[in-house]
Amino acid sequence: xxxMPKILRGVVSYVFKKPVTxxxxxxxxxxxxxxxxxxxxxxxxxxxxxxCARDCPTxxxxxxxxxxVKRKMPKFYYGLCIFxxxxxxxxxxxxxxxxxxxxxxxxxxxxLIERVSEQEVxxxxxxRPEKKLFYR
Amino acid sequence: xxxxxxxxGPQHPALAEPEHFRFKVDGEVxxxxxxxxxxxxxxxxxLMSTKTYVQNIYMSERICGICNVAHTTCYVQTVESLAGLExxxxxxxxxxxxxxxxxIHSHLLIIGLAAHEVGFETMFMWIWRDRELVMRLxxxxxxxxxxxxxxxxxxxxxxxxxxxxxxxxxxCTTLRESFxxxxxxxxxxxxxxxxxxxxxxxxxxxxxxxxAVGPVARGSGIKTDVRADDPYQAYKDIPIxxxxxxxxxxxxxxxxxxxxxxxxxRLIEEALENLPSGEVRIPVSRKMPEGxxxxxxxxxxxxxxxHIISKGGEKPYxxxxxxxxFSNLYPIVATFIGETIADIPVILISIDPCFCCTDRMEFVDxxxxxxxxMSTSEIKRKYWR
Ligand code: SF4
Ligand code: SF4
Numbered sequence: 209x210x211x212m213p214k215i216l217r218g219v220v221s222y223v224f225k226k227p228v229t230x231x232x233x234x235x236x237x238x239x240x241x242x243x244x245x246x247x248x249x250x251x252x253x254x255x256x257x258x259x260c261a262r263d264c265p266t267x268x269x270x271x272x273x274x275x276x277v278k279r280k281m282p283k284f285y286y287g288l289c290i291f292x293x294x295x296x297x298x299x300x301x302x303x304x305x306x307x308x309x310x311x312x313x314x315x316x317x318x319x320l321i322e323r324v325s326e327q328e329v330x331x332x333x334x335x336r337p338e339k340k341l342f343y344r
Numbered sequence: 345x346x347x348x349x350x351x352x353g354p355q356h357p358a359l360a361e362p363e364h365f366r367f368k369v370d371g372e373v374x375x376x377x378x379x380x381x382x383x384x385x386x387x388x389x390x391l392m393s394t395k396t397y398v399q400n401i402y403m404s405e406r407i408c409g410i411c412n413v414a415h416t417t418c419y420v421q422t423v424e425s426l427a428g429l430e431x432x433x434x435x436x437x438x439x440x441x442x443x444x445x446x447x448i449h450s451h452l453l454i455i456g457l458a459a460h461e462v463g464f465e466t467m468f469m470w471i472w473r474d475r476e477l478v479m480r481l482x483x484x485x486x487x488x489x490x491x492x493x494x495x496x497x498x499x500x501x502x503x504x505x506x507x508x509x510x511x512x513x514x515x516c517t518t519l520r521e522s523f524x525x526x527x528x529x530x531x532x533x534x535x536x537x538x539x540x541x542x543x544x545x546x547x548x549x550x551x552x553x554x555x556a557v558g559p560v561a562r563g564s565g566i567k568t569d570v571r572a573d574d575p576y577q578a579y580k581d582i583p584i585x586x587x588x589x590x591x592x593x594x595x596x597x598x599x600x601x602x603x604x605x606x607x608x609x610r611l612i613e614e615a616l617e618n619l620p621s622g623e624v625r626i627p628v629s630r631k632m633p634e635g636x637x638x639x640x641x642x643x644x645x646x647x648x649x650x651h652i653i654s655k656g657g658e659k660p661y662x663x664x665x666x667x668x669x670f671s672n673l674y675p676i677v678a679t680f681i682g683e684t685i686a687d688i689p690v691i692l693i694s695i696d697p698c699f700c701c702t703d704r705m706e707f708v709d710x711x712x713x714x715x716x717x718m719s720t721s722e723i724k725r726k727y728w729r
Contacts, residue, residue: 239483242483242484242486243483243487244487244488263398265398292402340627342499342625342627343628343630344629
């Protein structure tokens with residue numbers, strides 16, 4: 209039983225420490241900078257190749273046709289997304305960028321659909337950036 | 345006295361995992377036990393053959409949350425051997441680091457739960473405090489606390505930098521110190537000893553005959569560990585010492601896990617020390633050649649096996665998974681006989697059950713006990729789009 213004094217010392221020391229619980233909405237806890245959060249999508253860079261939708265394991269990305277520019281754009285539904293960031297990796301045009309945003313709780317499921325509006329989609333063709341792709 | 349049937353689970357406060365057991369008891373003593381697996385059947389194997397190899401990485405990760413790293417390692421390893429790919433050395437070392445980190449996390453979880461199960465709440469809190477440290481490290485290394493999504497076909501998805509390496513090394517020292525304390529408690533504490541020692545005896549002979557794997561077999565004195573017997577990834581370069589205990593009871597099975605944590609810490613430190621430089625990932629094709637491959641890894645609960653059949657193309661034809669709890673359930677069922685009802689949770693905890701891995705095959709109606717089979721087209725019509 210010679211470990212008991214050490215346990216008791218630990219217990220007593222916790223009495224004088226600040227509680228480890230954080231008062232969350234008032235006191236923010238930032239995730240690690242490499243945390244996989246919500247993605248940010250830039251419609252100006254997207255060519256509508258559909259690789260993101262093809263590799264998404266859950267079907268959170270569906271391609272939607274925009275007639276005025278005659279190309280497809282991804283529509284994200286975060287209710288299905290598992291934040292694996294495979295779409296970030298698969299996009300050869302750097303249109304999907306990772307962020308660390310994690311506060312996605314909502315009362316209305318429709319708010320989890322992220323779709324670019326018609327005005328945001330411009331008919332310019334983006335230039336292919338330098339990016340190493342690992343799945344061919 | 346008449347024999348009573350005591351239904352236990354699937355939803356039961358003394359059992360963290362949902363599974364149905366039917367104990368036949370004579371007074372307090374268990375005389376027979378029936379296991380009905382299948383409550384958590386999710387049709388993962390079938391679903392995996394409808395998805396591409398890339399998507400299946402994330403599918404295999406979700407078979408079991410706790411051993412997600414072992415599942416992805418095994419899956420990508422099997423696919424790599426199917427395609428004949430050689431993974432860069434740095435990626436292999438990083439895979440060892442993340443595998444061992446996940447193993448520490450899993451062992452801490454079950455040791456904490458074991459302490460909770462016998463009513464030693466202080467210990468439970470202490471162990472879970474250390475587990476929080478491991479989860480933070482996991483987040484810094486892989487990008488998520490639990491679902492790592494770190495392994496990918498042809499390597500790992502992220503490289504480590506100096507900051508993470510030093511954080512990992514520092515945490516190893518802290519964890520070792522606090523774990524020496526916890527090991528002492530497990531060795532000496534009367535509460536732990538009365539509940540665990542000589543409970544659920546599984547003789548070495550029975551363990552071999554009933555094909556126990558992982559810590560259950562090692563707790564019965566059998567020296568078996570895939571990392572040592574059939575080294576994969578960087579375990580070829582970092583030899584491991586297999587921890588065995590001769591006592592054959594629940595206490596020995598828990599002690600194997602406690603001692604394995606020190607081994608894991610050593611492996612992490614050694615892997616980080618000898619981390620080779622270079623690429624962490626090679627480009628691979630989305631299409632895999634025709635063939636078959638088998639991969640084995642040592643998951644925290646024992647040997648995990650994947651068998652993939654490919655007929656060419658982007659999707660596998662069939663994936664078969666054999667998980668450690670499935671192998672460990674039959675050895676452990678025998679050990680219930682002769683024990684009392686109060687020992688059920690302790691014995692179950694000592695095999696570290698994970699039924700979400702196990703339930704992938706049967707169609708069992710748990711309420712009526714009816715077992716039935718369905719044709720593939722019926723399943724498709726009923727469950728798939
Ligand atoms: S986001 Fe990227 S991968 Fe998806 S359609 Fe646009 S360019 Fe293609
Ligand atoms: S993060 Fe994963 S699940 Fe979410 S949209 Fe991208 S690929 Fe799909």
